[in-house]
Amino acid sequence: MPRLIGAAQTVSSGTQAEQITTFNSTGTLNTQTHTTSVTYLIVAGGGAGGSSNDGGFDQGGGGGAGGFRTGPAPVAGGSPYPVVVGAGGASSAGSSASGSDSSAVGITSTGGGHGAYQTTVNAADGGSGGGGANYGDLTGGAGVPGQGFPGGTLPGNIAGDNVGSAGGGGASEAGFSRGLPSSPTPANDTGGYGGDGSPSTITGSDVTYAGGGGGGAFHPGFGGAGGGGGGGGHPTSAGPVKIRSGDAGTANRGGGGGGVYAYPATTHHGGAGGSGIVVIKEPSVNFSVASSVWDLRTVFRQVKAGDWV
DSSP states (O other): OOOSSSSSOEEEEEEEEEEEEEEESEEEEEEOTTOEEEEEEOOOOOOOEEEOOOOSSBBOOOOOOEEEEEEEEEEEOOEEEEOOHHHHHHTTTTTEEOOOEEEETTTEEEEOOOOOOOOOOTTOSSSSSSOTTSSOSOOOOOOTTTTTOOOOOOTOOOOTTTOOOOOOOOOOOOOOOBBOOSSOOOOOOOOBBOOEEEEEEESSSOEEEEOOOOOOSOOOOOOOTTTTTOHHHHHHHHTSSSSTSSSOOOOTTTOOOOOOOOOOOOOOOOOOOOOOOOEEEEEEEEEEOOOOOOHHHHHHHHHHHHHOO
């Protein structure tokens, strides 16, 4: 039998177990020795719901969900990879921010856009876009293809007292301008629902992420499935009443915050966006290793069998 320099070796085989690592905050992924590819879930921080500080009838649009991405990626075994988990957009009276990006293993998801509010603040683009608002920018922000959908856009020339604002976009659908399409002709004082997010079973459980925030209105809009916060509403209205301030998006789901129902106070605000999450799944790997030189025939057989590492 032809040989390279050194003695023939005996195959040492084993199985590297599957490993799932969840990051709720920024950290470092250390891959296992024999890992060459992973499956990832990367969700960015959601955008805040639109706010107002003038005490008028400015209703805020819902915040867009953080970008949602999942799929395979090549990696090197036994190596460190930085992981960034994006924060949700902050909110206060008269101020709303978009969410921050999340990233890992060379993949980046874009933070969700904040909702529109007052007369000069447009809905922001993002992983999913923020919703349009009455007495302001009626047009929803754009989403990033493959990560999320746009925020809801209000029909033209409908600004007025108690006119509801639109919901933010989610990972699986756009935000709505008024309630839901299945609603029987939603009234103008009904906020748009946030777009629903997308499910993932990467952790072993079926969890939905990246729902858009609901629009603020006299009758506020619900947040989308996947952590979207409900919009703020009048205390006497039916539905998901938030006593004027919007609900925050759910932490580590990347949900958008709900928009504000401003009247009559100046201290209410849109809900903050929910923080993102990163989950990395390393598959189980069967491997063969040796500590010295192999003869060429054994190398050939191991390569053919898919056991050469």
